Amino acid sequence: MxxxxxxxxxxxxxxxxxxxxxxxxxxxxxxxxxxxxxxxxxxxxxxAGWVPRTEGLIEAADVAYAEGDRLYDEQGFAAAEAAWGLSTVLRRMADPSKTGQDSAATPLTQSGPAQPDPTAEADRWNAANPVGSLVVAYPGCRPEGNPKAKRLTTRTRTKASVLGGHTAVVWVHGHGACIALTHVDRAQEGGAS
Structure with missing residues (x-):
C-alpha cells in the first residue's frame, strides 16, 4: 500500500x-x-480515476519531459525548453522537500512558503555584480532540472531589476529576454565558473 x-x-x-x-x-x-x-x-x-496529487504531478512531469525531448529532436532547443521547464516545476511541486509543504495534502491554489523579496534579491545581486559581469545564464531551466538545459556564458547588460513585482531578473548579452536571477550564476573571469 x-x-x-x-x-x-x-x-x-x-x-x-x-x-x-x-x-x-x-x-x-x-x-x-x-x-x-x-x-x-x-x-x-x-x-474511478482518482490519483493522489503527488503521483499525478510526477506523471505529468514525465509526460512534459518526454514532450520536450520530442520537440528537441524535431525542432531544436527553443521549442523544447518550455516543456522541460514545465517538467521541472511539476517535479518541484510533487517533492515536499523542495517546497517545505506536504504536497500530497496541499491544494495547488495555496501560495506555499514565503518567497524571497525580489527587490532585496535584485539589490544583493547589484551590490555584488556590476553591469558587465561574466555570468552563466540558463534561459529555459537550470541543468539540475534538465541535463539538456541551454547554457549561455555571457555578460550582463543591465542591473538586476524586478519584473512584474514578483521576480528578480537581469538582461544578458546574447539573449533577447530577461532571465530570472535564479537562472544566472556568476562566472569566474579567466574561464572557470
Whole structure:
C-alpha cells in the first residue's frame, strides 16, 4: 500500500467510514473489517480515476519531459525548453522537500512558503555584480532540472531589476529576454565558473 493510499484510509476513518460491525469511533484504526472496507474504497476511487496529487504531478512531469525531448529532436532547443521547464516545476511541486509543504495534502491554489523579496534579491545581486559581469545564464531551466538545459556564458547588460513585482531578473548579452536571477550564476573571469 502506498503512502498516498494510507493517507486516504486515514481520511476515510476520520470522516466516519467504517464496516458497520464494530464499535467504531471516527479516527479509530485496528478493526480488520474496517481496514478491508477502507482498502476497498481506495481501490474503487483509483478505478474511478482518482490519483493522489503527488503521483499525478510526477506523471505529468514525465509526460512534459518526454514532450520536450520530442520537440528537441524535431525542432531544436527553443521549442523544447518550455516543456522541460514545465517538467521541472511539476517535479518541484510533487517533492515536499523542495517546497517545505506536504504536497500530497496541499491544494495547488495555496501560495506555499514565503518567497524571497525580489527587490532585496535584485539589490544583493547589484551590490555584488556590476553591469558587465561574466555570468552563466540558463534561459529555459537550470541543468539540475534538465541535463539538456541551454547554457549561455555571457555578460550582463543591465542591473538586476524586478519584473512584474514578483521576480528578480537581469538582461544578458546574447539573449533577447530577461532571465530570472535564479537562472544566472556568476562566472569566474579567466574561464572557470
Amino acid at each position: 502506498s503512502a498516498a493510499d494510507e493517507t486516504a484510509i486515514q481520511a476515510l476513518s476520520a470522516a466516519g467510514a467504517f464496516c458497520g460491525e464494530c464499535g467504531f469511533e471516527p479516527g479509530d484504526r485496528g478493526c480488520p473489517d474496517c481496514e478491508r472496507v477502507w482498502a476497498g474504497y481506495v481501490k474503487a476511487l483509483r478505478a
